[in-house]
Amino acid sequence: xxxxxxxxxxxxxxxxxxxxxxxxxxxxxxxxxxxxxxxxxxxxxxxxxxxxxxxxxxxxxxxxxxxxxxxxxxxxxxxxxxxxxxxxxxxxxxxxxxxxxxxxxxxxxxxxxxxxxxxxxxxxxxxxxxxxxxxxxxxxx
Numbered sequence: 001x002x003x004x005x006x007x008x009x010x011x012x013x014x015x016x017x018x019x020x021x022x023x024x025x026x027x028x029x030x031x032x033x034x035x036x037x038x039x040x041x042x043x044x045x046x047x048x049x050x051x052x053x054x055x056x057x058x059x060x061x062x063x064x065x066x067x068x069x070x071x072x073x074x075x076x077x078x079x080x081x082x083x084x085x086x087x088x089x090x091x092x093x094x095x096x097x098x099x100x101x102x103x104x105x106x107x108x109x110x111x112x113x114x115x116x117x118x119x120x121x122x123x124x125x126x127x128x129x130x131x132x133x134x135x136x137x138x139x140x141x
Contacts, residue, residue: 024031032054040047083090 024035032050036047036050036054038047039050084093
């Protein structure tokens with residue numbers, strides 16, 4: 001669950017400001033910055049009010065307006081290569097990652113062969129249709 005309320009947890013009678021705040025929180029800091037800029041463009045006190053709210057609510061200086069596992073992983077880096085401190089687990093993890101990389105390479109090779117076969121079939125069909133139209137002048141009429 002994010003640090004801010006989701007739209008589903010808002011009561012039906014929530015005001016438009018609460019819904020707008022939740023909507024902006026779900027889209028992150030760029031949405032808040034865009035709202036501030038638009039506020040300044042439309043009417044400068046609105047932009048100033050949005051900027052003041054962002055500072056007051058710590059949205060301006062926090063890492064992100066929303067917190068999710070995906071963003072947390074991106075901020076802390078790829079942790080699969082860090083040692084856990086347990087040699088047996090680290091060996092198991094290294095073997096599993098190696099096996100997964102091999103499976104991924106095999107799958108990518110399979111997809112490449114599949115694309116080549118599809119391309120060849122489409123080209124063969126094109127050549128067959130082209131040959132029938134060239135040899136059969138009645139097909140043009």
